[in-house]
Amino acid sequence: MTKPFLLEIGVEEMPAQYIDDAREQLRSNMEKWLDEHRLAYQTVHAFSTPRRLAVLIEALAEKQEGIVEEARGPATAIAKDEEGNWTKAALGFARGKGVEPEKLAEKETSQGAYVFATIEKKGKATTELLPDAVSQATALTFPKSMRWGRERLRYVRPIRWLVAMFGTDVVPYEVAGVQTGRESAGHRFLGEPTSLNDAGDYEQELLRAFVLANHESRKTAIKKQMEMLEEEQNWRIGKDEDLLGEVANLVEYPTVLYGTFDETFLRLPDDVLITTMREHQRYFAVYDVDGHLLPFFVTVRNGDHRHLENVQKGNEKVLRARLSDAVFFYEEDQARTMEQFLEKLGHIVEHEKLGTLEDKRRRTTKIARQLAEKATFNEQLTDDVTRSANLLKFDLSSHMVDEFPELQGIMGADYALKLGEKETVATAIKEQYLPRFNGDALPETTVGAIVSMADKWDTILTSLAIDLKPTGSQDPYGLRRQAQAIVQIANRYEFPVTFETMLEFVVTVMQEEGLTDGYALFTEASDFFALRCKALLTEKGISYDVVNAVLFAPYGRLDTLFERAAFLQKRHGSDEMKAVAEALSRVNNIAKKVDESEADLPDPEAFEKEEEQELYDQYTALKKELPLLLEKKDLASAWEAFVKLSPVIHRYFEAIMVMSDDERLRLNRLRQMHHLSKEIHRFARIQSLVFPA
Numbered sequence: 001m002t003k004p005f006l007l008e009i010g011v012e013e014m015p016a017q018y019i020d021d022a023r024e025q026l027r028s029n030m031e032k033w034l035d036e037h038r039l040a041y042q043t044v045h046a047f048s049t050p051r052r053l054a055v056l057i058e059a060l061a062e063k064q065e066g067i068v069e070e071a072r073g074p075a076t077a078i079a080k081d082e083e084g085n086w087t088k089a090a091l092g093f094a095r096g097k098g099v100e101p102e103k104l105a106e107k108e109t110s111q112g113a114y115v116f117a118t119i120e121k122k123g124k125a126t127t128e129l130l131p132d133a134v135s136q137a138t139a140l141t142f143p144k145s146m147r148w149g150r151e152r153l154r155y156v157r158p159i160r161w162l163v164a165m166f167g168t169d170v171v172p173y174e175v176a177g178v179q180t181g182r183e184s185a186g187h188r189f190l191g192e193p194t195s196l197n198d199a200g201d202y203e204q205e206l207l208r209a210f211v212l213a214n215h216e217s218r219k220t221a222i223k224k225q226m227e228m229l230e231e232e233q234n235w236r237i238g239k240d241e242d243l244l245g246e247v248a249n250l251v252e253y254p255t256v257l258y259g260t261f262d263e264t265f266l267r268l269p270d271d272v273l274i275t276t277m278r279e280h281q282r283y284f285a286v287y288d289v290d291g292h293l294l295p296f297f298v299t300v301r302n303g304d305h306r307h308l309e310n311v312q313k314g315n316e317k318v319l320r321a322r323l324s325d326a327v328f329f330y331e332e333d334q335a336r337t338m339e340q341f342l343e344k345l346g347h348i349v350e351h352e353k354l355g356t357l358e359d360k361r362r363r364t365t366k367i368a369r370q371l372a373e374k375a376t377f378n379e380q381l382t383d384d385v386t387r388s389a390n391l392l393k394f395d396l397s398s399h400m401v402d403e404f405p406e407l408q409g410i411m412g413a414d415y416a417l418k419l420g421e422k423e424t425v426a427t428a429i430k431e432q433y434l435p436r437f438n439g440d441a442l443p444e445t446t447v448g449a450i451v452s453m454a455d456k457w458d459t460i461l462t463s464l465a466i467d468l469k470p471t472g473s474q475d476p477y478g479l480r481r482q483a484q485a486i487v488q489i490a491n492r493y494e495f496p497v498t499f500e501t502m503l504e505f506v507v508t509v510m511q512e513e514g515l516t517d518g519y520a521l522f523t524e525a526s527d528f529f530a531l532r533c534k535a536l537l538t539e540k541g542i543s544y545d546v547v548n549a550v551l552f553a554p555y556g557r558l559d560t561l562f563e564r565a566a567f568l569q570k571r572h573g574s575d576e577m578k579a580v581a582e583a584l585s586r587v588n589n590i591a592k593k594v595d596e597s598e599a600d601l602p603d604p605e606a607f608e609k610e611e612e613q614e615l616y617d618q619y620t621a622l623k624k625e626l627p628l629l630l631e632k633k634d635l636a637s638a639w640e641a642f643v644k645l646s647p648v649i650h651r652y653f654e655a656i657m658v659m660s661d662d663e664r665l666r667l668n669r670l671r672q673m674h675h676l677s678k679e680i681h682r683f684a685r686i687q688s689l690v691f692p693a
Contacts, residue, residue: 002041002042002057004166005060005628006196006200007054007055007137009175010159011158014050014571018156018411019050025141026140029136029140034057038123041057042059046192047213050251052184056200058200063125063126064124064126065123067121068119068120070116070117071097074090074093075367075475076115079106086104090104098119099117099118103118127166134171142156154263155176161185165196184206187210187253188252190210194207194209204653208365216253222248225254226254233258235296236288236289236391237287238287243282250282255304255308256307257298258296258312259296259297259299260296260620261297262295265326275406275410280322281318281319283299283315283628284299285297286298286325322659330400332399337400341397341398341415344391350398355464359642364392364454366456368451369386370509373611376627384428388428389451394453395408395409400417410430415659424687427444427445428445428447431444431448432450432451452489460482460483460525461510465510465521483529483532484535488536490557491558493542493559501556503522504522524556537550540565542569543570545689545690559633560630563633579646580639580642582642583646583650584642586649588680590670590673591676614648614652615648
């Protein structure tokens, strides 16, 4: 027999951004609990609204599954005496496992003969176990929790009611002074409390109380109502899945409505209007069929269709005030010159240990210009990069960004154009923050890519220099994301500067600013970026051994590093790769036997056999060709060179004893191995590759 089990935790309104994670935590915790307790079930449904988190388990078994375990005891030689009777060791083992001695059995194992006991554990009734399931509701973690009254429990918000039912029966439990029952709260204004007769009636009963408990159902309802409004008004409502998800977590019974604002506000940039509506009011923007912004907005009410005109007027009044503020700030900013914006940067402190935004502007400009020069960009492009870097943060001193931080970069681009800057510069100012999150777009322009990297290099290195490094899951300055962004941009634009070159001159800038002594910061930053590269390579499906084969210092050009990883991954496990890896690994392994201080070039005059000369000729050709092939990213030709080298290596080791008793010969041969190994490592640390047996 099976029954549905319902657990609902009723709380005061939760922050919308906490709800999705909390709901999935509750689902995951419950599924794990069911598996650990060997309880059969059909499905776990998770529900959430601003005032509740719930799970409904369909077809939960009424009894825990029993199990049969086999426990190994002492060796037979110890368990039986000479007459074949059980010894005290065997009897003690049986007593400890709760079985009769006559039920002990002897079995042969790979380690010899042992005594075993078969233990049957009968399953408990589900009703005995469910109180512990209710406790899973308090095992959730939230970004911020609180205590209330005299309660010791920390939770997202005070708990106001609990429902725990197995079929038609209440599961008794108490949390923070609240007893479980069968009564759930309806919509705060529209519904009445509802008493559940059966756990399986949960969704239907709440719907009668004007609560859509399923978050996906609320999103679907909002979408359908918006589609009807679009068709009715011949509009296009802005598609924003993040906003839709947030709004769905703000309501229990969604009703879509629209309002309007004065057309004069359309003189504001679209981004200002959209951001004001989205970030401050959770409104959706409205467009005509050609994609032009219209003086309307769409919002979602937590209620039904009654008195919508009053709700509409209230929302219009609030938005009018917001947009009036935006117009004021925008017009105030228009009266200022670029010099005035830049002058104010010297009065805005970035961090007490780093100085002002003027100091950041100076550092970033140095880094950006160096990046452009090292990449051998033409003079015009380098000048554009320098000018863009000079202006990157000027809009942070504007009234508009002070009021609407979400518009940083966007307002900078708008103001830069109005102040006579080139479109290339304005676009770079806007693109400096890209990518803002994992999966976001990368800068589309070369100038934007360079200044974006420069800004992120400065943020990462200054933060590491003053010990603001990420710890565990905490990364308040987003340094991991920014490091990954640098790697992604370098790959996208095939940036022709090695990682080490970039890091060296950025560290030099930090030294000039008195933030570091240099060496320690270089090492720490190098390790930090290596971890980010490893994460990105893993995301791309590169196996761990291929990652280890390419990810070692010096890293060289980042785009080449990633292409080498992809190249090796594609051939990973092939017979050809296995054969080449075997040959090259022989060189790498024996090359470790020579100290770097003794690793001069080998002397061809000291060669005794033609196999030594043959390998030396191959090494000389490889040393000349490989850097050029890697620079052109002609990895296929580079790999082919190693394929041709492999039989030469095998012939060498068949004919030559590297570790000769003659010290002069031994050292010369070790030097040959050392320098050949260095060329191999330009491509990959091939001995890190793992092949199936």
